[in-house]
Amino acid sequence: MNVVSAVNLSKSFGAFEVLKGINLDIAKGEVVCIIGPSGSGKTTFLRCINQLESINSGALWVNGELAGFRVVGERILPLDEHEIAFQRRATGMVFQRFNLFAHLTAEQNVALGPVEVLGQAPAQALGTARDLLARVGLSQKLKSYPAELSGGQQQRVAIARAMAMNPQVLLFDEPTSALDPELVGEVLKVMQEVATTGITMVVATHELNFARDVSDRVVFMADGRILEVGSPERMLTKPHEPRLKTFLSALSGSRAGSGDSDAQST
Amino acid sequence: MPASLPRLDIAEAVRIRRFRPLRLLLGALAIAFAIFVFRAFADAQIDWSVVWEYLLARITIVGLGFTILMTLVAMMIGLSVAVVLAVGFGSHNPVTRWICKTYVWLFRGTPQLLQLLLWYNLALVFPIVGFPGLGSWQTVDLMGPFAAAAIGLGLNAGAYMSEIIRSGLLSVDTGQYEAAKAIGMTRGKTLRKVIFPQAMRVIIPPLGNEFIGMTKNTSLASIVGFGELIFVMQSIYFYNFKVIEMLLVSAFWYLVVTSILSVGQYQLEKRFGRGFRRGGSL
Numbered sequence: 001m002n003v004v005s006a007v008n009l010s011k012s013f014g015a016f017e018v019l020k021g022i023n024l025d026i027a028k029g030e031v032v033c034i035i036g037p038s039g040s041g042k043t044t045f046l047r048c049i050n051q052l053e054s055i056n057s058g059a060l061w062v063n064g065e066l067a068g069f070r071v072v073g074e075r076i077l078p079l080d081e082h083e084i085a086f087q088r089r090a091t092g093m094v095f096q097r098f099n100l101f102a103h104l105t106a107e108q109n110v111a112l113g114p115v116e117v118l119g120q121a122p123a124q125a126l127g128t129a130r131d132l133l134a135r136v137g138l139s140q141k142l143k144s145y146p147a148e149l150s151g152g153q154q155q156r157v158a159i160a161r162a163m164a165m166n167p168q169v170l171l172f173d174e175p176t177s178a179l180d181p182e183l184v185g186e187v188l189k190v191m192q193e194v195a196t197t198g199i200t201m202v203v204a205t206h207e208l209n210f211a212r213d214v215s216d217r218v219v220f221m222a223d224g225r226i227l228e229v230g231s232p233e234r235m236l237t238k239p240h241e242p243r244l245k246t247f248l249s250a251l252s253g254s255r256a257g258s259g260d261s262d263a264q265s266t
Numbered sequence: 267m268p269a270s271l272p273r274l275d276i277a278e279a280v281r282i283r284r285f286r287p288l289r290l291l292l293g294a295l296a297i298a299f300a301i302f303v304f305r306a307f308a309d310a311q312i313d314w315s316v317v318w319e320y321l322l323a324r325i326t327i328v329g330l331g332f333t334i335l336m337t338l339v340a341m342m343i344g345l346s347v348a349v350v351l352a353v354g355f356g357s358h359n360p361v362t363r364w365i366c367k368t369y370v371w372l373f374r375g376t377p378q379l380l381q382l383l384l385w386y387n388l389a390l391v392f393p394i395v396g397f398p399g400l401g402s403w404q405t406v407d408l409m410g411p412f413a414a415a416a417i418g419l420g421l422n423a424g425a426y427m428s429e430i431i432r433s434g435l436l437s438v439d440t441g442q443y444e445a446a447k448a449i450g451m452t453r454g455k456t457l458r459k460v461i462f463p464q465a466m467r468v469i470i471p472p473l474g475n476e477f478i479g480m481t482k483n484t485s486l487a488s489i490v491g492f493g494e495l496i497f498v499m500q501s502i503y504f505y506n507f508k509v510i511e512m513l514l515v516s517a518f519w520y521l522v523v524t525s526i527l528s529v530g531q532y533q534l535e536k537r538f539g540r541g542f543r544r545g546g547s548l
Contacts, residue, residue: 103463
């Protein structure tokens with residue numbers, strides 16, 4: 001079964017068309033990396049999947065449901081705020097800038113959704129939160145506020161927060177782009193471990209090593225279109241699309257030939 | 267290290283205190299002014315025994331009590347209105363936004379004193395207030411000094427404080443709204459659990475200001491015959507003619523109440539500064 005199906009999906013901001021007919025199916029358990037230059041629409045596509053943005057045309061199916069609408073006969077009824085909030089439970093999002101709740105400790109950040117949205121008992125949710133934070137290596141930081149954590153630690157809390165909601169698909173919006181270079185590795189390592197649990201993941205990233213080692217498929221986007229899709233090995237070594245070739249050589253040039261993902265900065 | 271530099275550790279060297287003539291001058295002027303004011307009051311025809319007599323008199327304390335009560339009631343009304351308005355301003359519903367704008371325009375655009383008088387004289391426009399199924403009442407009986415003052419002060423303060431609350435909501439990063447949405451929270455829940463707790467940090471300092479302002483604004487309610495501190499003091503000096511003495515008594519109590527409020531504000535700022543390095547104590 002496909003967890004995400006985009007059919008001819010388009011999205012404009014005013015007159016500016018950001019996504020121009022995206023067609024993509026993502027199967028359950030698949031790890032898909034979306035690569036492409038800045039402004040290619042990677043982030044917007046992810047934000048459409050969890051309905052932070054609404055789409056203008058085409059259709060988007062998430063977890064078997066039409067995102068944002070209910071089909072009534074031949075017509076469609078836009079969902080109200082509560083129904084959209086309910087649909088969002090199927091997706092978890094990790095933001096480029098972490099967006100941890102600044103007034104809550106690490107464990108409270110992770111437990112907030114389960115308590116307020118899923119209706120779990122606070123004690124149970126905090127227990128789960130501590131387990132998840134242990135899995136991302138932050139057992140020592142349960143009571144720390146986001147401002148007291150490094151960028152890498154904050155992003156790991158954010159991953160735990162997204163996982164706490166037990167979503168069908170985890171979306172990562174350039175999760176390491178806002179990090180200092182030496183902190184990128186710890187976040188990628190956690191993401192790699194998350195991938196082994198079998199959860200569906202869609203990752204917008206510039207980390208080609210991560211894409212090669214972890215993903216099942218790589219999607220190359222540019223100018224709001226998907227230009228090429230394939231296995232990571234083929235995409236990164238034998239690209240067909242000229243723009244992908246240019247993109248890859250530009251990225252590897254900026255990395256001065258280093259194969260170490262920890263040393264990579266974008 | 268070049269040999270020409272002297273051996274020096276600024277932690278151990280004795281520091282010379284700078285001579286600051288402006289500070290001394292300003293200090294001397296302030297003290298001189300204080301002495302002048304003190305002397306003026308001491309020499310003036312102020313009957314201090316009357317001040318002492320009324321400072322803790324039962325009637326003074328009752329007036330003070332009504333001042334504090336009115337402050338609390340009017341602030342509660344004002345805050346409720348302000349929160350509803352601030353949230354309404356951010357609503358997707360254009361009708362809601364229009365209603366909120368009109369409210370603020372109306373209540374901010376007319377004098378506070380005028381509003382108090384209008385509420386007090388509401389009976390002239392609507393002699394009878396009735397609710398279907400509940401019965402009806404004479405407006406004159408309902409809209410006494412207390413009700414008129416509470417509604418008049420509260421609704422007016424609400425219009426002003428809505429802007430304070432709104433700026434607080436705007437001060438929270440949009441990423442916080444998005445993160446809350448992303449874990450499936452509705453707008454109401456996001457506001458209550460994520461946005462307001464963080465907005466409080468920004469809201470509290472100006473809100474403390476409003477609280478202190480309201481304490482003093484309650485004196486306007488004397489115009490509709492509400493028995494707060496100024497009303498009580500005025501009714502005393504109307505028969506004993508000790509005008510300044512009575513006003514000094516009320517000034518003392520206003521200072522006491524507003525000082526306590528300032529301390530309370532500081533404590534609240536500390537509490538809501540959690541998770542922010544610089545807290546509310548910039």
